[in-house]
Amino acid sequence: MSVSTSTESGNLLLRNADVYAPERMGRLDILVLAGRVVSMGQGIAVSGIPDLVELDASGLPVTPGLVDSLTHITGGGGEGGYSTRMPFMPAEDAWTSGVTTVTGALGTDAIHRTHADMLGHARYLQSQGVSAYIYSGSYHLPIKTLTGSVQTDIAYIPDVIGVGELAIADHRGSHPSVEELARLAAEVRVGAMLSGKKGVLSIHVGDHDSGLRTLHEAAERYPVKLSHFYPTHINRHEALLKQGFVFAKGGGMIDFTASNNESLLADGDIDSPDAVARALAAGVSISQLTISSDAYASLPEFDAQGRFVRVDMGRLDSMADAIRRGCSDVGLNFSSMLQTATLNPANALGLWHKGRLKSGVDADLLLWSKDHQVLGTITRGVVRRWPTEVV
Template identity: 50%
Template structure:
């Protein structure tokens, strides 16, 4: 099937003005000027006139707890799995799944099955092997084997540092893990990224700096998230990014976490850009379906709420509408930069040869009118299909 999307006000993410997009074989075949001659009666050509609405790349979320998370307060506090219909409506067309605190009742095999379930529904889905703790849980027996032999595994994570729920890894242990993941990624043509869960303990990101100082591993092999968790960690993250590292802000939150000192993700993004951090070093993730727990001063569980996948699109809107970040810059934070960090070369941009993952935005409000993934329209706001 050939599909022509006419009169798209394109952000690719660069603002490109009015364009026509020709889609075939799940990818963008051509980006045409409005005056280009196209035979709309060509057999099999499906034509959609977007009437000048904004079109952006589908969002890329580097941290989704597809199989649920939680459990820090006992079995009754486990959070649910991500539902396909919620994923499609969120505007996130590329998801990367992870295990978290619980790698005992939730397993890599369970995660891989969920990845393939969501992919069967039309989304692009990947995963990290491992979890918070070291040694990492794997499907085949090793991180390297998982990354090399299982297409969906692109790296290892979410490995916890500076958090009482982690295994308190040493710099040597992290270096060994990152080396294994990096080498396996090179062999498999993947990023081999080490995705890092950062807690609020005093050490912050220092252990990642130690690995970079004492080994040949590049600091950008690590992708630490939750950098907006506290004001102190946010400032540490800015220094980390200026030193060549990547930082990821979490879009899911609660009023309690904000009251405890978390920096709202859109504010964190705006402040980082104002501080002249290289935008390509900044990304956003939802932490969807994870637990957002609270602990008292003694580390005792107080309560939790679940992360939301649609928070990524909400925060993208806050970046644009509340903080004045240009849409083409904000789209990079919610799509392009994560795709680059994760080595997903056909994601995060709208250009010839790229996967046809895109969002059509509403004219008069910050909302998603249409979600297209791999050349198929999976969701329309007017028909909800």
């Protein structure tokens, strides 16, 4: 499936691409030097560039790489004991899944899983060409950090872009008060301001009826905006989905989880492509919607008394699959579905060099088939996966 023409120079000329940036731009060539896009246009002429790899996209869609705002890169799980712990994410999963940027988080287990392990694995992934960032904190308060505080984690460590995923409305969380949420949002904001980052407070939302209530109360009672919070799993059930629409119309971004299973769907989860379509029908701007994989997290099932029953694992390829099904099954256009998994999460995370195609951004590129299957992956101009024949 893969070609061996790649070099580590990051110099690439990709011809005859049907470019989605994520908006469709038509048939263009893309010139990449030292891992960054420098030009896009028709009939680009070059000479004298060392180690230049030239590929032909044959008119197939070429897009930014997918940006995953929630990936448990060191594995999640453990709700059913040690046998239910999920594995570390291998770098190869990114190439086959089309996910070129991941954001690592701890979840329920911040005892056996540590930020030191997560930072180390993020840097391993970076060495393999995956752009990897991490969150400080976990489901619980008091917040666990690497340097002793949220502000210094964000300010001192380039890889740390915020805090997450802090749990609300979930029996596994520590049930933070409105005051604690507002205080934490302020800490994230100050650390981000001092380090030139956007600052993200990723919020895991469980299935309790309280839903997003505490976030609205924090924004009402304190100088905190809804946009300071980034809640995920909003497609968990019908009532939460409707709360999410209100939250998004109030200025916040909402995230839908692409990974699910038959049990979760039967229990009320809304499939992420359907959630996107319903949000748009309800008048939510496409710019306020994102999709993430929750890859390598556990997808646990509990009975009515909260006892553990069984567990599945989140999949990194669920994002590309959601894009494909959004187009083929739900009738959404490719550009809109793509935006929820590229430009929008990059904006939510403050990664202005990711999730878009224009001069100056990182050359993370995907080649898609006409029926929206990922065929090829390029990260920072280096070919990681490419079909031997493009048809």
